[in-house]
Amino acid sequence: MAESVASAAVENVTNQAMTYVSPYLRYFFCYGEIVQDFTNQRNALKLRKQRVDTRVDKAQKQIEVIYEDVEDWLRRAEQELEETQNLQDEIDRVKCFKGCPKWGWRYCLSKKLAEKTPIISRLLETSNFAQVGYRRSLQGIEFITSTGFMESKSSKSALNQIMEAINAVNIIGQHGMPGVGKTTLAKEVGNHAREQKLFDKVVMFTMSQNPNIRTIQDKVAEMFGLNFQTNTEEGRAEELFRSMQRVNKILVIVDDLWEEFKLERIGIPYGDEHKGCKILLTTRHQQVCTKMNCQKEIQLGILSEDESWVLFRDKAGLGDDCSPLNDVAKEVAGECKGLPLAIVTVAKALKGESLDGWRAANKRFKDSRHLDNEEVLGGVLRPLKLSYDYLKKGNNQMTGNDIQMCFLLCSLFPEDYEILIEILIMCGIGVGLFPNASSIEDKRNEIGVALKKLQKSGLLLETDGADSISMHDVLKEWPDMVESFECYTAIALWNCSSNMKKFPDKVEFSKLKTLFLGGKWDDLLVVSSTFFEEIKALQVLYLKFVRFSLKGFQSLPNLKTLWCVGCKVENFSSSLTNMRSLEILALIRTKIDEISEELVKLSTLKYLRLSGVGAEEEMKFPSKSVRTVNFPPKLVSRLTSLQELHVLSRNSFNLLELNLLSRLTALSLFLSTNQFSQEDFVFPKLQRYDILIENRKLSSLLSAFKNLFCNVKKLELNFGSGLKNILPSIGKKVLNELTSLELYFCYDMEFLIDITRDQGLTIAFPNLVKLTIRRMVSLKGLCYGLSPSHRAIASFTRLKVVTIELCHKLKTIFSPCLAQSMLCIEELYIRNCHWLSNLFCCPKLRILQIRHCKSLKYVCANTSAQELQSLESITIIGCPQLMQIFNMEQNENGQDVVIPQNGSRLCCYPKLRILEINRCESLKYVCANTTTQGLQLLESVKISDCPQLMQIFKMEQNENGQDVVVRQYHCWPKLKTFWIYDCQLFSCFIVQAPLLEVLYLNNVGIIRKIDVSVLNEDCIVVGNHEKVFQVQGRYSFSRIKALHLRSLFEMQIIWNDFAQVVTLENLTTLHLSDCKKLRYIFSPTTARSLSHLVDLFIEGCEEIEQLILAKDQVSSSSSNGDTGHQVFKFDKDHCYKILESLIVKWNSKLEQVFKLEDEVEVEVKEEMKFDKVKWLTLAELPSLIHFCPKGCHFVLPALIELKTPQLVEEDAIEESATASNTIFNKNICWSRLGFSESQLPHIT
Secondary structure, three states, X not given: OHHHHHHHHHHHHHHHHHHHHHHHHHHHHOHHHHHHHHHHHHHHHHHHHHHHHHXXXXXXXXXXXXXXXXXXXXXXXXXXXXXXXXXXXHHHHHHOOOXXXXXXXXXXXXXXXXXXXXXXXXXXXXXXXXXXXXXXOOOOHHHOOOOOOOOOHHHHHHHHHHHHHHOOOOEEEEEOOOOOOHHXXXXXXXXXXXXXXXXXXXXXXXOOOOOOHHHHHHHHHHHOOOOOOOOOHHHHHHHHHHHHHOOOOEEEEEEOOOOOOOHHHOOOOOEXXXXXXXXXXXXOOHHHHHHOOOOEEEEOOOOOHHHHHHHHHHHHOOOOOOOHHHHHHHHHHHHOOOOHHHHHHHHHHHOOOOHHHHHHHHHHHHHOHHHOOHHHHOOOHHHHHHHHHHHHOOOOHHHHHHHHHHXXXXXXXXXXXXXXXXXXXXXXHHOOOOOOOOOHHHHHHHHHHHHHHHHHOOOOEEOOOOOEEEOOHHHHHOHHHOHHHOOXXXXXXXXXXXXXXXXXXXXXXXXXXXXXXXXXOOEOEEOXXXXXXXXXOOOEEEEEOEEEEHHHHHHOOOOOEEEEEOOEEEOOOOOHHHHOOOOEEEEEOOEOOOOOHHHHHOOOOOEEEEEOOXXXXXHHOOOOOOOEEOOOOOOHHHOOOOOEEEEOOEEOOOHHHHHHOOOOOEEEEEEOHHHHOOOOOOOOOOOEEEEEEOOOOHXXXXXXXXXXXXXXXXXXXXOOOOOOOOEOOOOOOOOOOOOEEEEEOOOOOOEEEEHHHOOOOOOOOOOOOEEEEEOOOOOOEEEEOOOOOOOOOOXXXXXXXXXXXXXXXXXXOOOHHHHOOOOOOOEEEEEOOOOOOEEOOOOOOOEEEEEOOOOOOEEOOOOOHHHOXXXXXXXXXXXXXXXXXXXXXXXXXXXEEEOOOOOOOOEOOOOOOEEEEEOOOOOOEEEOOEOHHHOOOOOEEEEEOOOOOOOOEOOEEOOOOOEEOOOOEEEOOOOOEEEEEEEXXXXXXXXXXXXXXXXXXXXXOOOOOOOOOOOOOOEEEEOOOOEEEEEOOOOOOOOOOEEEEEOOOOOOEEEEEOOOOOOXXXXXXXEEEOOOOOOOOEOHHHHOOOOOOXXXXXXOOOOOOOOEOOOOOOOOOOOOOOOOOEEEEEOOOOOOOOOOEEEEEOOOOOOEEEEEOOOOOOOOOEEEEOOOOOEEEEEOOOOOOEOOOOOEEEEEOOOOEEEOOOOOOOOOEEOOOOHHHOOEOOOOEEOOOOOOOOOOOEEO
């Protein structure tokens, strides 16, 4: 009994002791458990991060915006993995000890692991993201790319009229003849509206003669981030209608409207349904503007003779001299009748011609009167015909005809259609283009050259994708006049299912060689098997959304190309014998019964493309089944004429069959792991290939690809593992022809080149032009083992574009040795490389973009910035440790120091246009020793959130190593945009910028005050200074559109305008906030020029008594001429006609907002109308008595929101309004307490 009690007592004492000291004892006695728990949790985090990385990468490829919490989780996970790597290494070292461990070491390690494990566990618990990103609404590619807008007298006038009308009316019509530049001008309007933030959304679409409503609805919906839930055209229109109504301000550009059209059919709300939605339409016919009830009609005229010649001379590459050639060229330019399209097209066609060539062209112009159709096409056809004829120039007769035929094939596609080059090539082969080229690859090259020539001639247009082209709508109207189409050798019929009530069962076109037929995706065109019986000459058949049977093809003995998209083919497997001459067969998203042995009977088949092909049962539920193309055994190997095979669906054929296709030159395949069961398989030599492999280690497949790497020009490796490097793993003398290399998610790759594994490897990637690396979690550098002794290294010698993103282990990109051979880099994009510490730049660098590199301290370390003569753009964002961009060195103690100015040459960047720096908390200056005369092309400067920034350029140090401010005077004649905000240490400097459009100064230089000697000429003082604009009369700053001045506590005067010349006719936005000493803003002369002021925001400017000085006041010190404290002097005939928002807050002296310029007593009930004011706020104004003079009624018909809590006098706001003098919009959000919905107050 005593023993039992004693045992219990001992256990109780032990448990209590463990309760108090168990954490510490646990570090000693539970080491193995703690290590195991930590290792498991860390490995789980590593795997979870890889999965999240994979999801994020896929989301980014779909242009999704990644959620902030996902990015934050990835950063924290990466940080934990990096911080715990040392602990993992220490665990591995402890395992190596034999015998008794070191208890102190074990205790410390165990404690660290125990503290880290819960942190990792919490990360794992918060990693279950339902979605990692979201699709942002698109901006519209029309407004991202350059519009090619040329400022002529007519176009500039039209642009100004449109921009002015947009603020005044709801629907605007722009009309003009074909080729005059209506579409280009409309895009420019969209660009202006987007850049000036006039609208929340700007959307543009093309109607054309036969508009596809569903396609237009899809495009508009993309812009608003709308996913349709209904399928009918009417239902989609209603969804779009409701979605657009939720957006306040929208500009809709309707291009190429041919006739009256109800925009409600698409789902566009405007007019009474949405007063904030403005419509701009373009059309060839003025009558369309009238029928569409356009409130403003604007005609776009042709270019003047001088403007035409300037444009023509530029596009033809002619000099500005008096020469016989220029005399003839001026006559040719005159024949283009001032039409930009014709001018550009003809000038490009004749560029480089001799004098005799120009004379011949001029004669042809004058002799081709029969092509005139001035009423319909305004004379544009004749110059286009000349360009078309000149396609034969410099080519033999056959080649010239083939180039022309390429152009005519393009004209068969629908208006505003992006034509896939691959389809054009296969159709061209079908009609027999370039017969002397024996292989498909040779024909592909010839047709590619022909299309390039058409583009250079201006007859075809480039698109945003490299694999497509397009044609101007005007050009589609005149191929009917070309002789080869007069006998109907080619016909294209689109949207037949909706345009034709009953498609004919049979047609007779004995000479027809090319036929394009198109239905609709939800309404397939049904074609009878008898339809083709009398089209025996047919060579090319392109079908889209068509249902047909191959039985009718027995009457098509000459058919060479059959291309089907979204079709349903009946009797496919049993009727292939009817197409014995077929060379090109493409089935894309097409329903067939099966691939059968009958395919072998196509003995001349050279090209086979299968994508999204399956039996009808599979096609009904594509999301629930994986489409697999099932080939009968040994079928592929018997297609002995095959030159190109493209199977972009999962497939079942044996890879060994490829080696039996002796003519194969191009291959596209989607392969699974079980298709690589033959260890000895090697791909045959190919000229082009695109191979996607599921879930396989790259290192185990290299032998299969050894024939493909030798001549490859573009290589992309995705989600590969097991490969430590590219060279020498892939081979020593391979990839020499490579021009583009893209690497994504190659988890194990540490370097691109490893010299230690092959000391003879001194030349690598000699022809590489573009290098892209993303999410390479193990990447440490480009080249390993390189030392100064490798003087013969010649790698990356032609590299021009480098993009590196999310490579967190990367500490340096270009080592000094490697940088010696990388002298051609022009574009450098670095993002989210957290451990990157320094970066070398190359002398030919044009574009430098660095984002979110948290360890980066300097760019161009120990590199002379004088060499950067080509630099055009610098963007650096989110680099908190960055101290200086150029000219940083280290002293003997390894500390960062600035290169002193004494004894060093000045740097200049003669081509620099854009400078943008954001969230660089340690940055003190951009570049030391910079000559300000070298920035003559600078257009935009944006610097924000740099609390240590003292100056942009030219910082010096005194003998104690302290920063000394140098007074700076810059002349930047091209500068348009200047932003500096949240740079509290920034010192003032002087800049001359006559073209300035946007100035944004916020929270600048508030800590230190520097005296600046202002120049005795027109200039701007950038910083926290008494005066901003110093005006002497040389120029008037009339281009300024937006002015934002915030937290400038020393500023007293904005416009020091002694010459009284400042005119602000383009100013749309004025924001003033917390400018404590500012007393007034405008002189009377300046105020009268404010014809485009839209937004006026004044907040916390406590000393402002009046916005506009009296007539006899010209300085801030002479304010005794007007004792009334008011904001505006109001000229009722001309003042603030398009003002939309007026916000005045936190001012203790303001007594009255508006005052008549003529101080005579006003008549009772005199009206002062503000047609556009929507938002009116008067808050925290304790001295405010009147809104306007006694007896005045302000008419505010567009008012949406009113906030006036400070108006306290009885006559300030009337309780109601009679029907005769109601002055408000009924849909007002009343923010002043006490209003009911039935009350419509007056402001007096």
